[in-house]
Amino acid sequence: MNYDVIIIGAGPGGIFAAYELVQLAPQMKIAVFEAGHPLKNRRCPIDGDKIKSCISCKSCSIMSGFGGAGAFSDGKYNITNDFGGTLYEYIGKKKALELMHYVDQINTRHGGADCKLYSTAGSHFKTLCVQNDLHLLDASVRHLGTDVNYVVLENIYNLLKDKVTFFFDTPVQSVEKIGGGYRIHCDDASYTCEKCVISVGRIGSKWMERVCRELSIPTKSNRVDIGVRVELPAEVFSHITDALYESKIVYRTKQYGDRVRTFCMNPRGAVVNENTNGIITVNGHSYADPAKQTENTNFALLVAKHFSEPFKDSNGYGESIARLSNMLGGGVIVQRFGDLIRGRRSNPDRIEEAFITPTLKATPGDLSLVLPKRILDGIIEMIYALDKVAPGTANDDTLLYGVEVKFYNMEVDVDETLQSCHDGLYIIGDGSGITHSLSHASASGVHVARNIAARRS
Numbered sequence: 001m002n003y004d005v006i007i008i009g010a011g012p013g014g015i016f017a018a019y020e021l022v023q024l025a026p027q028m029k030i031a032v033f034e035a036g037h038p039l040k041n042r043r044c045p046i047d048g049d050k051i052k053s054c055i056s057c058k059s060c061s062i063m064s065g066f067g068g069a070g071a072f073s074d075g076k077y078n079i080t081n082d083f084g085g086t087l088y089e090y091i092g093k094k095k096a097l098e099l100m101h102y103v104d105q106i107n108t109r110h111g112g113a114d115c116k117l118y119s120t121a122g123s124h125f126k127t128l129c130v131q132n133d134l135h136l137l138d139a140s141v142r143h144l145g146t147d148v149n150y151v152v153l154e155n156i157y158n159l160l161k162d163k164v165t166f167f168f169d170t171p172v173q174s175v176e177k178i179g180g181g182y183r184i185h186c187d188d189a190s191y192t193c194e195k196c197v198i199s200v201g202r203i204g205s206k207w208m209e210r211v212c213r214e215l216s217i218p219t220k221s222n223r224v225d226i227g228v229r230v231e232l233p234a235e236v237f238s239h240i241t242d243a244l245y246e247s248k249i250v251y252r253t254k255q256y257g258d259r260v261r262t263f264c265m266n267p268r269g270a271v272v273n274e275n276t277n278g279i280i281t282v283n284g285h286s287y288a289d290p291a292k293q294t295e296n297t298n299f300a301l302l303v304a305k306h307f308s309e310p311f312k313d314s315n316g317y318g319e320s321i322a323r324l325s326n327m328l329g330g331g332v333i334v335q336r337f338g339d340l341i342r343g344r345r346s347n348p349d350r351i352e353e354a355f356i357t358p359t360l361k362a363t364p365g366d367l368s369l370v371l372p373k374r375i376l377d378g379i380i381e382m383i384y385a386l387d388k389v390a391p392g393t394a395n396d397d398t399l400l401y402g403v404e405v406k407f408y409n410m411e412v413d414v415d416e417t418l419q420s421c422h423d424g425l426y427i428i429g430d431g432s433g434i435t436h437s438l439s440h441a442s443a444s445g446v447h448v449a450r451n452i453a454a455r456r457s
């Protein structure tokens with residue numbers, strides 16, 4: 001065998017698997033194959049000047065490369081079983097939390113020590129929410145910020161680079177089962193290993209589906225989250241974000257009984273484009289460095305859509321809605337809440353006249369032509385509900401960017417060690433459909449590494 005362990009994907013899942021293996025079994029030969037660039041070469045060409053919107057690079061520097069989708073994220077490591085994935089269903093709640101705390105320690109040791117750990121414990125805001133039929137989920141969150149997150153990744157890479165063989169710009173095309181292990185096929189060469197850890201994230205969802213088909217690994221899939229990113233003056237949410245940084249608030253709509261939730265809150269942050277397999281959606285991030293902060297706060301409002309038989313392509317449904325917004329707006333659409341309520345599109349003049357400056361250059365338009373009525377009604381109801389705990393949320397000038405879609409990978413059938421039905425083939429992180437966050441994906445990497453190391457000794 002060329003390697004004891006091959007890890008496919010250098011996002012948080014793959015990085016933490018490599019990190020833990022190096023700590024526990026330094027004698028092992030480990031290789032990491034990554035479709036994207038090394039961290040230092042990751043640069044999105046959009047400069048707002050010559051290149052204003054996504055040009056669909058071969059490897060998207062926002063989503064791919066060392067650090068994975070998390071590299072330019074807001075670096076919010078939520079320590080909780082309440083959201084961010086269902087790792088606890090496989091390994092138990094106590095173990096899942098322990099692993100997330102362990103990941104937090106590693107991050108603080110590698111550059112994140114000065115970043116604050118926020119907690120909802122004992123927050124009076126929880127009471128205020130429940131009094132208004134809103135429900136605040138429990139969590140601790142270490143906010144690294146995009147800048148410190150980068151430094152932490154840089155430090156971890158420097159620690160790993162002499163102990164692990166990294167193959168960058170090397171997408172793995174397929175995984176073959178051979179006697180005693182696996183052979184992975186890249187464009188120009190093939191490599192063998194005893195154990196293979198697949199951690200390809202959301203961007204690798206289609207690839208993962210193919211691998212599961214080829215190796216007959218059972219999967220299930222039925223969920224997609226669709227919504228908008230809300231941007232408003234930071235003062236509107238500052239009483240919440242100053243105390244909690246990020247708040248996950250859930251609301252059940254009166255009209256349909258659907259659940260709408262806040263997601264990925266970025267105080268004084270910026271709204272950004274996200275490119276998933278050529279479809280442009282919206283996301284957000286913020287910096288720890290006050291010099292890089294903006295005057296706005298942004299967060300997503302998402303409605304979860306679960307489908308039942310015979311419909312299976314929940315991601316396809318989300319993609320179609322995102323494509324519609326791309327068709328109408330050439331990318332992401334932005335609309336003032338006041339325009340949406342009055343049934344008129346936002347145009348450049350109305351955006352220009354607003355008392356808020358958008359942080360993302362998006363096309364003014366009409367989200368009601370894009371989002372299904374049920375989803376849009378839920379979002380509007382939630383905005384009015386949030387207005388009771390954060391007055392100003394329902395102001396006319398509140399900006400809504402659409403669409404934001406959270407694609408869920410199909411859930412791969414794995415056991416409590418995250419091993420598939422094939423001995424020595426592990427599937428972790430967002431690519432497994434089990435995790436949807438930095439902390440859960442990282443924790444799954446540590447868990448699998450500990451199991452591999454234990455099998456060796």
Ligand SMILES: Cc1cc2nc3c(=O)[nH]c(=O)nc-3n(C[C@H](O)[C@H](O)[C@H](O)COP(=O)(O)OP(=O)(O)OC[C@H]3O[C@@H](n4cnc5c(N)ncnc54)[C@H](O)[C@@H]3O)c2cc1C
Pocket residue numbers: 008009010011012013014033034035036062063064065066067068069070071072073074075076077078084170171172173199200201202203204207264272274283284285428429430431435436437438439441442
């Ligand atoms: C803009 C943005 C902001 C976010 N902010 C937060 C946040 O603040 N907090 C939070 O918890 N989560 C956040 N997330 C989500 C978080 O980044 C992911 O949950 C996390 O990165 C998942 O880690 P992963 O290792 O499973 O996958 P990923 O990070 O997606 O990494 C997978 C890697 O595998 C590589 N790959 C894919 N296919 C192949 C192949 N065939 N061969 C080789 N390599 C391959 C990809 O190039 C990628 O680098 C954010 C995401 C985005 C896009």
